[in-house]
């Protein structure tokens with residue numbers, strides 16, 4: 001199979017969909033990899049390294065996009081929609097429940113859209129989302145600590161406090177991969193950490209992992225309002241796979257927070273969980289203030305640490321890409337139920353229920369398209 005790797009064009013997105021080691025794996029499998037010149041530079045991989053691994057380097061994005069399968073990191077931006085063609089296999093993060101324009105473009109052009117974030121293991125795990133959630137979760141506490149500094153617009157508190165001065169309070173809503181990793185760093189930085197989740201089993205697991213260094217609370221509107229009212233930092237980390245994120249934190253709850261507090265809405269890529277998060281921000285200009293509270297809502301947080309993130313992402317995506325390339329996407333998905341769940345669009349239809357529901361579109365069973 002011919003596989004194209006474009007240079008990412010989102011603001012400050014320095015990740016790339018493959019490392020030279022990934023190219024070598026695909027080449028060894030008998031496939032051709034066409035990489036856009038400079039695509040790996042932001043992650044510290046040179047064109048020469050890709051060439052040595054067996055890739056062909058081309059200058060034109062159009063040529064990369066004309067291959068049988070395109071592997072990316074972020075969802076395509078509108079300026080990339082013109083490259084879509086019928087039958088293209090697009091393997092990347094798509095986040096379609098929050099992307100009506102992209103959903104329409106994939107349907108209109110009959111692209112086979114396989115979303116990293118909905119590939120799902122039988123135990124519910126999301127293997128192609130997990131490493132980036134680990135990065136974003138760890139970053140969320142680090143970023144929150146930074147924006148709580150006075151010079152960054154925050155209220156001027158140190159997460160750990162000092163002897164004689166109380167520790168700052170961090171509330172994490174959603175105790176999955178992002179939430180657990182945010183907690184690890186927040187605890188390490190000495191904060192007083194509360195995790196809120198809807199799943200009692202998950203709350204039990206978190207208490208088993210962290211013991212008394214966290215408080216666990218059941219998710220409901222009253223508990224969320226109570227916990228965030230006196231929090232210095234609130235992190236949004238909820239996910240219902242494939243669906244638009246539920247708006248769990250109302251404007252009124254944010255108004256009740258004290259001035260200079262910080263919100264980091266990691267779930268922004270699925271639309272965000274705070275009513276007051278009304279925009280996606282960028283690494284260039286990551287925050288805005290509403291009701292005196294700093295809001296951070298960058299949808300590609302791992303893009304800020306591209307070396308770690310590119311290696312972490314390709315560790316997990318390349319084995320799936322090899323299955324698609326070796327067997328063809330139809331056979332690969334029929335043999336691997338986890339990969340099958342990744343297909344969001346095919347032949348002009350939406351085949352992921354939560355995406356169809358988010359946009360009021362008709363849902364079609366993917367199996368009917370794989371015979």
Ligand SMILES: NC(=O)C1=CN([C@@H]2O[C@H](COP(=O)(O)OP(=O)(O)OC[C@H]3O[C@@H](n4cnc5c(N)ncnc54)[C@H](O)[C@@H]3O)[C@@H](O)[C@H]2O)C=CC1
Pocket residue numbers: 117129130132133134136173174175176177178179196197198199202219237238239240245246248265266267268269270298299300301302
């Ligand atoms: N902004 C960025 O750069 C990045 C964003 N993300 C996003 O972060 C979000 C979280 O991802 P993961 O932690 O991997 O998901 P996950 O599936 O591991 O965890 C989600 C958690 O939310 C909980 N949950 C569901 N409904 C809830 C409710 N009503 N109240 C409280 N908790 C609830 C679930 O029980 C689960 O524990 C996703 O939207 C993901 O795409 C991930 C990586 C980077």
Ligand SMILES: CC(=O)C(=O)O
Pocket residue numbers: 074093129132133269299300301302303
């Ligand atoms: C998951 C995601 O949206 C990211 O890594 O940018």
